[in-house]
Amino acid sequence: MRNVLVLYGGVSTEHEVSIVTALQVMHALKGAGHKVLPIYVSKSGEWYMGGDKFLEPSFYQNLNNPVKDGKRVVLPPDRELKLLGKGMMGFGGVAEEIGVVFPVFHGKNGEDGTMQGLVELTGLPLVGCGVGASALGMDKYLAKRVAKDLGIEVVEDVLVSEEEWGVNKKGLLSEIDKLGSDVFVKPNSLGSSIGITRAKSKSELVNAIEVALAYDSRVLVEKAVKNMVEVNISIKGNDPYQVSITEQPLTSGEVLSFEDKYIKPGAKKSGKTQGMAAADRLMPARVDKKIIKAVEEMAIRFFRAIGGKGIARVDFMYDGKRLYFNEINTMPGSLAFYLWEKTGVKFDKLVDELVELAVSDWQKKQKKVTTFESNILSGFAKGGVKGGA
The missing domain is CATH 3.40.50.20 (Rossmann fold)
Structure with missing residues (x-):
């Protein structure tokens, strides 16, 4: 205990x-x-x-x-x-x-x-994840750049900063126009589908960017993937890692909304707080086994690259031909326990594993060198303050 x-x-x-x-x-x-x-x-x-x-x-x-x-x-x-x-x-x-x-x-x-x-x-x-992995995981744009560098496909996008939007709106809209007339607009560092809008016209695009900028100072505009199926997977461990069963979330509209995730009729079933466990989904995702294997391999490759620890959920998009990295959640809603229970790991066991993984990682850190002894201060004291380093 x-x-x-x-x-x-x-x-x-x-x-x-x-x-x-x-x-x-x-x-x-x-x-x-x-x-x-x-x-x-x-x-x-x-x-x-x-x-x-x-x-x-x-x-x-x-x-x-x-x-x-x-x-x-x-x-x-x-x-x-x-x-x-x-x-x-x-x-x-x-x-x-x-x-x-x-x-x-x-x-x-x-x-x-x-x-x-x-x-x-x-x-x-x-x-869970440390400073670097957590910060990168929250930044959708940077996470996609890492995925792309690892050879994992990502959807074309344009990053819009609040500052540039204020002085170069016309230029940014021209750049976004190259993505096509159908795009998704997302706050760059937000989750739970808050502030996400699909835009199919210039007026909708401008309004969507303004809405997203109310939540975040940086906004990601992505080309819409047609006939898209979302395929998500959870990963745990401190390397080596284990992966869960996959899921295919079911939406009530064009976007998997906050309501789809958290405010479903089943969310208060039997008076229990179910959260993400109440959302509609297929487990495993209804895609080819080769795609499942690719999702597993890419999730591990990405999590390892960012130094991931503990648990995460990695989200992908599949259009029937190409598999795209979408984003990573380094502290997934409900800890994605529903995925692990389907994989054979009960929730109590899952949190217990995460606690022990944290202790194991901490023990390893205690063995690392954290100080470096030198005589720099004695020399500095004799020479006085003259600037430079």
Whole structure:
């Protein structure tokens, strides 16, 4: 048994999605025999630590509840102080020992390397990808550039920055025009299908870019793939990796929407919080076995290249002839547990594996050289400050 600090919520458009995944993770951790230490990060960025109430789905129907019932805490980037709680005399040490930190954020300010950087500075074991892999995974444009460099096909695109859109709108629209009249517009660093629009005319395109820029400072415009089938797979491990069964999400429209993913009639079946598990899908995906093998191989190749750790879901698109890398989710909704359960790994076992993978990775890091001894400071002291390095 380990004391697992679960971080969730956050300053993100995917705040509520993070809560759903966190509730699922915390119950699975308890089922695996671990002690759960929940810390809810509010939409304005305050941290609140709570008890058993924080594991009840109904508790979050009013997001003031964790704020009122929780204890204010902070996780300082100090390897000695660890977790601090707010008291009458300011912040002081919290008695709870932390064995592992399990961040369950979706989107910015949590899944994008920011929280991973903070946890790594504390010197505590971290579940999931580190700073670099998390940051790259959140950036759709850069992730596609890495995939392309690895020989994995990607859909043609144009990157639109807020600054360039303001001064060179005509030039950007001319460049986008080369993609064709049917495109998808996406916030570059957002998930859960928020802000994604399909545009089939210039007016729709301009409006879609403006909408996406309300969510992000960089927008990705992609050529629409005709007769597209989405094929997703989950991957876990610290290398070597294991892959799950594939899935083919089913959409209610042209885009797999936020509603398709999280607000389906089955999402509250039996009063349980199902999240992504409630979305409609085919498992395995209804594509040729050769395509399944290619998806497995490409997912492993990409995850290895970015130094992936823990778990992820890698999404591909197939048009009947060509297979394209779409994106990677380094903290997938519901941890893609439904894919692993179909593969034969129960949710309790999955989270337990992720905790142990985090500890194993942390132990390996302790063996690395982190300091370099030299006499540079003694020479600097004798010579004085003259600039240069």
